[in-house]
Amino acid sequence: MLDIKFIRDNPDLVKDGIRKKYGDADIDHILDVDRQRREILTELEQLRERRNKVSGDIAVMKKNKEDAAAQIAAMKEVGQTISQREQQLRNIEEKLDGMLLLVPNLPHESTPVGKDEAANVIVRHWGEPPQMAFKPAPHWELAAKLGMIDFERGAKLAGSGFILYTGVGARLERALINFMLDVHTSRHGYIEVSPPFMVNRQTMTGTGQLPKMHEDMYQLSDETLYLIPTAEVPITNIYANEILNGDELPKLFVAYTPCFRREAGAAGKDTRGLIRVHQFDKVEMVRIVRPETSYNELEIITANAETILQLLGLSYRVCLLASGDLSFAAAKCFDLEVWAAGLDKYLEVSSCSNFGDFQARRMNMRFRPAEGEKPIYPHTLNGSGLALPRTVIAIIENYQTADGKIVVPEVLRPYLGGAEIIE
């Protein structure tokens, strides 16, 4: 959420940012409603001031056994006007909040301006796509043949886009989760957490999934809980409505969770194999930091995610997202795209974003920079480290042999009972 005062003071800046992000918020309308709100508020507060004063008088008069009937009658009328104004104020604040929650975050000045992913900037490459003397097979063929995934029965159980990992496939999933968590906790200093996989509406709103992305969420029929689309949601919200001490920052968390996404609007796209599924595993990093450090922290979190790909020996490239390709809440974002030999293309396996104070303001999370100072909003960041299915795709496709087996990356072998090859 943007600060209404900031919008009031910098309407053109805000409009320009929204334009760059190809958003559609009506700032003039918001400012108009804000003006109405303050008018009513001013009047209401004057009425309340009067009531407070006279009510105090009444108390004194009663104590002195004087007659206060006239004052009580007058205040009765004032009370009615106050109720009316309060109702008006409630309505208008609800309206204003509803609109503010739909205003996207503004892109950072270092975010390239452009409409969509075509305008993204490739920042760097790491490693080389493997050279193969044969035509590499897609992961769905290899995984099925090696008994790692039962696509048909996964679909039978829950529908298309749901995966049944079997045998060594299931174990590879677990191995990757443990490997990633171990690297981030022991080498990168993150605290491991295991959050709820379902959250309430307030939590979903705090990070920006609601109200805008409602269609993409799985919602329980009791209407109070949602399945998380990413661990970002519960983790970033851990300190919602709290005031932290400045010396506690930065806070670094990492978690494994499943992620649930309806992928509404993506039907028919990337339907084969593991590329786009409704439930997947992910290890996610979150950093809650002091504002002045957040863009440096973005470089760190991106490097943390890259470390995983490097240790797995998977070639990738880093893209700086263009303004129009940024998510609703992000100010700046690097995507990590891993090479998949069988698909013959790059796949997004990680998104590392800086949200500025956008999420912190939505969830009312603050910190006190120093003893005695006013609390301010920290900046929040998150990065996948990594999303599992596409990492699995890259391992299967890039490490495949001519006879249809898969070489296990060295760092994973201890997690797979020492196995060097999947056959």
Next chain:
RNA sequence: GGAGAGGUGGCUGAGUGGUCGAAAGCGGCGGUCUCGAAAACCGUUAACCCCGUAAGGGGUUCCAGGGUUCGAAUCCCUGCCUCUCCGCCA
């Protein structure tokens, strides 16, 4: 699922309709004393919003949302959460 108790400031905890943003203690901060520290003593101690260049003024907040009343931390209703006991259960 059944029965009961409770949710007050950074913490403990008092407060059952009137000058209560809220006693007291602890903690924090500042000061006196001291070479310094401790102790003691004195003072201080929230968040948010509106008007204002500022000084300052005003308002809101005692889990949340409604209601009663001239006036609510205090009374009523609803919801959420916590604790205890019983039942069920991984």
